[in-house]
Amino acid sequence: MVDGAPHNGDNNAYRRSGEMSPAGAKEAQKEADRIEPVLKRLWRQKKWDPKSVRAALLQLGYEEERTGPKVERHGGNLTVRAMDPRHEADHYVTPEGAQVGLRVRKDACVTAFVQKTNYEVKTNGPFMETGCFEPPSGH
Numbered sequence: 001m002v003d004g005a006p007h008n009g010d011n012n013a014y015r016r017s018g019e020m021s022p023a024g025a026k027e028a029q030k031e032a033d034r035i036e037p038v039l040k041r042l043w044r045q046k047k048w049d050p051k052s053v054r055a056a057l058l059q060l061g062y063e064e065e066r067t068g069p070k071v072e073r074h075g076g077n078l079t080v081r082a083m084d085p086r087h088e089a090d091h092y093v094t095p096e097g098a099q100v101g102l103r104v105r106k107d108a109c110v111t112a113f114v115q116k117t118n119y120e121v122k123t124n125g126p127f128m129e130t131g132c133f134e135p136p137s138g139h
Contacts, residue, residue, distance in 0.1 A: 024106075041056075050080050083098065095115055109125065
């Protein structure tokens, strides 16, 4: 039995992350445990802008992910960027904060965010089109 529309599962497949191997899940959790106290400290200090978050995480020894013109990966494993815009009433708003994607292995990621109201760190497999970040919308 399927909840919702008949093709709801297929239509939302882009939002499902890939499977993590047991080894990938273990490594991702190890990195999540390193990142969580840093984001907690930044949140308490009210520093949730991408520049501050990136600087703090680079101090853990991660390297910024680099990509080429066709979005091919050229090394590094950390991406820190602004929060995605969201629709409120009749316009889009980009909340203060930063989102984090750490590629731990080919099959394992740590995703996180820190913003004014809260922070979160979790592990997941990569998303088909967007790597470690959950896609904001599909096509």
